[in-house]
Amino acid sequence: MHEQITAACDGASKGNPGPAAWAWVIGDATGEVRRWQAGPLGTATNNVAELTALQELLESTDPAVPLQVRMDSQYAMKAVTTWLPGWKRKGWKTASGTPVANQGLVMRIDELLTGRAVEFVYVPAHQVDGDPLNAAADAAASHTARTQREAGTSLGSDLPEPEAGAAPRAGGGRARKPAASEPGAGRPSSGRARGSLKARFPGRCRCGKPYAKGETIAKNPDGWGHLACATATTG
Numbered sequence: 001m002h003e004q005i006t007a008a009c010d011g012a013s014k015g016n017p018g019p020a021a022w023a024w025v026i027g028d029a030t031g032e033v034r035r036w037q038a039g040p041l042g043t044a045t046n047n048v049a050e051l052t053a054l055q056e057l058l059e060s061t062d063p064a065v066p067l068q069v070r071m072d073s074q075y076a077m078k079a080v081t082t083w084l085p086g087w088k089r090k091g092w093k094t095a096s097g098t099p100v101a102n103q104g105l106v107m108r109i110d111e112l113l114t115g116r117a118v119e120f121v122y123v124p125a126h127q128v129d130g131d132p133l134n135a136a137a138d139a140a141a142s143h144t145a146r147t148q149r150e151a152g153t154s155l156g157s158d159l160p161e162p163e164a165g166a167a168p169r170a171g172g173g174r175a176r177k178p179a180a181s182e183p184g185a186g187r188p189s190s191g192r193a194r195g196s197l198k199a200r201f202p203g204r205c206r207c208g209k210p211y212a213k214g215e216t217i218a219k220n221p222d223g224w225g226h227l228a229c230a231t232a233t234t235g
Contacts, residue, residue, distance in 0.1 A: 006031075008070040008123070008133035009057045011049025012141040016204045019148060020044035022053035023140035024060065025159075027133050036136065036159055037152035038144040046204070050076040051105040053141065058112035066117040070134050072125035072209075080109050081120055125209050126228060135162035142207055196227060205229050 006027045013020040023038035037060065041049055050073040061067055071077050084106060087093065092100045092107075100106060123131040125138060136159060143160040144151055151157035196218040203217075204210050205225025211217055217224045 004066040004068055004119075005061055006068045006070075006133070007057055007061065008131065008137040009050075009053035010072060010125075010134065010137035010141045011046060011051070011053045011076075012138070012145040012207065013044060013046040013049050014145050017043050017045045019145050020046070020049040021141050021144035021148070022049050022056055023137045023144060024053055024057035025133050025136045025140065026061070031132060033133065033136050033159055035153040036140055037154065038140040039150045040144055040148040042148070046209075047073075047075055048102055048105065049141065049145075051079065051102055051109065053137070054080065055105060055109050055112065058109065058116075058118075063112075063116045066119070068119045068121060070121045070123045070131055072123055072134055072138070074122060077120050077122055079106055080113065084110060126207075126226065132162075138162065138207075 007024055008027075009022070009024040011020065011022045020041040020043065021038055022041060023036065025033045025036040028034040037056065039056065041052060044052075050071070054069065054071070054076055057069065058067075079102075086095070087100045087106070088110075090097075092103055094100055123134045125134065139160040139162045140151065196216050198214055198216055203224060205217075207226065207229050209226070211226060216227060218227050
């Protein structure tokens with residue numbers, strides 16, 4: 001019986017659509033990143049980046065070995081686990097009769113999943129005590145989306161550090177708390193940091209992840225987004 005491969009994958013799009021990239025990381029028995037890969041996608045949506053990350057991970061791992069995939073994209077996970085069987089029955093149409101979005105990617109992932117033992121685990125993004133492998137994949141995808149340059153273990157690249165607000169990599173200790181002089185430090189959760197406001201409408205941050213109506217957001221060089229992402233830019 002082969003030991004299970006523990007991995008995480010993530011995609012990023014700076015603008016949705018905008019400069020995009022995919023990334024995956026594979027951990028060892030202690031949770032440390034053993035190898036990783038990231039690649040640019042040019043201009044693409046976040047959903048395309050998330051699905052491509054999963055496809056690349058599946059293509060880069062031995063199908064004979066059980067695989068656990070940690071993801072923060074509910075869309076990508078549900079697309080290939082919950083919605084896919086119904087789409088196939090309907091001839092790759094949604095319940096409303098429209099063509100399935102990103103059909104080519106979903107069909108390829110369906111092929112790669114056939115006959116494999118794959119466990120999907122949803123992990124929330126940008127959590128201080130979140131999943132270290134997901135944080136590493138998120139950082140790699142976000143960095144590559146900005147640089148549009150392929151990176152990874154095979155190229156001798158250093159793994160980018162997780163962005164502010166993300167979980168630390170295994171063995172790196174807890175994510176630090178903001179210093180007293182940093183935005184949001186020492187403020188109650190119901191308050192606002194300087195230069196921030198409550199979102200009037202849902203939107204998407206420069207990191208490629210969405211924010212909800214009513215969530216506290218702050219200005220960054222690319223628009224409005226998560227407080228942590230704005231802090232990472234100005235801190």
